[in-house]
Amino acid sequence: MIGCKDCGGVLHGTLGITRSLLGVRILSQGAIKQRLEICRTCDQSTPCKHNKRQVCRCNACGCWIKHKTRLRGESCPENKW
Ligand code: SF4
Numbered sequence: 001m002i003g004c005k006d007c008g009g010v011l012h013g014t015l016g017i018t019r020s021l022l023g024v025r026i027l028s029q030g031a032i033k034q035r036l037e038i039c040r041t042c043d044q045s046t047p048c049k050h051n052k053r054q055v056c057r058c059n060a061c062g063c064w065i066k067h068k069t070r071l072r073g074e075s076c077p078e079n080k081w
Contacts, residue, residue: 013063016074027072035069035081042080073079 007010017034019025028030037056043063055065060077068074075081 001041016071017064017067019072025072026070030074032070033077036065038076039065042078044078 027035039055039058041060042055044058044060046057046059048054048056057063058065058068058077061068063074069081
């Protein structure tokens, strides 16, 4: 599934990935890194198949972490960031 279970489904997820890829309304590198660090140690994150040291999906919302953490206006479904 591309979309986010909690926040609007496939359309929301597709728009978010598109914004992330185009660099539209993204956070500073420092803020993104801070979010990623939280996701890396979260029990809801799923390791990437190609690199187990990275995290790919959030089990709580279904989002792709590398895109979700870049976007202004996104929030953690468990209020961790
Ligand atoms: S978005 Fe929140 S719940 Fe999901 S992996 Fe990151 S910290 Fe965990």
